[in-house]
Amino acid sequence: MSSWGKYKPNESGKNSWSQEEAFEKLTTFCAYQERCPWEIRRKLYDKGITDEPAEQLIAELIEEEFVNEERYARSFARGKFRLKKWGRNRIRMELKMREVSEELIRKGLSEIDPEDYYDTLLTQTEKKWETTTESDAYKKKFKVTQFLMNKGFEMDLIKEAIEDLSNDQSQ
Missing domain, CATH: 1.10.10 (Arc Repressor Mutant, subunit A)
Structure with a gap:
């Protein structure tokens, strides 16, 4: 239950779902876009459905291929x-x-193509470099690096991308 964060079940009973209604609503929820069991549990928790009934619904959704x-x-x-x-x-x-x-x-x-990944990193590096207003080159490099790390890129690739960008600009 600790991974649910701020979510509290619907205590008023208002807007709570029956088991059948929940399954019907969840099939629509899952058909709209891919979902994982964690997201479904959260949705059910909001509607006051927890524990065994929630797990039964999730198992049924997996069996029916709505969730994979x-x-x-x-x-x-x-x-x-x-x-x-x-x-x-x-x-x-x-x-x-x-x-x-x-x-x-x-x-x-594994769905991410390594070449596309590096090209995207280079593009993000260039954009951030151009929009960062910092006269001190060291501070500018730091700000761009922080931005890219927050986006989730790996430090070694960030360094490489910044070097590539620096080399391109000095030529």
């Missing part, structure tokens, strides 16, 4: 990389928070 954690991990990694330009570290951390197994996280990250 590997599919979720792959989709999540692709989407966050392409749309939000997140690095592998950030994606890994977010998937861990959603209680996805290490093996499935690895499979998800």
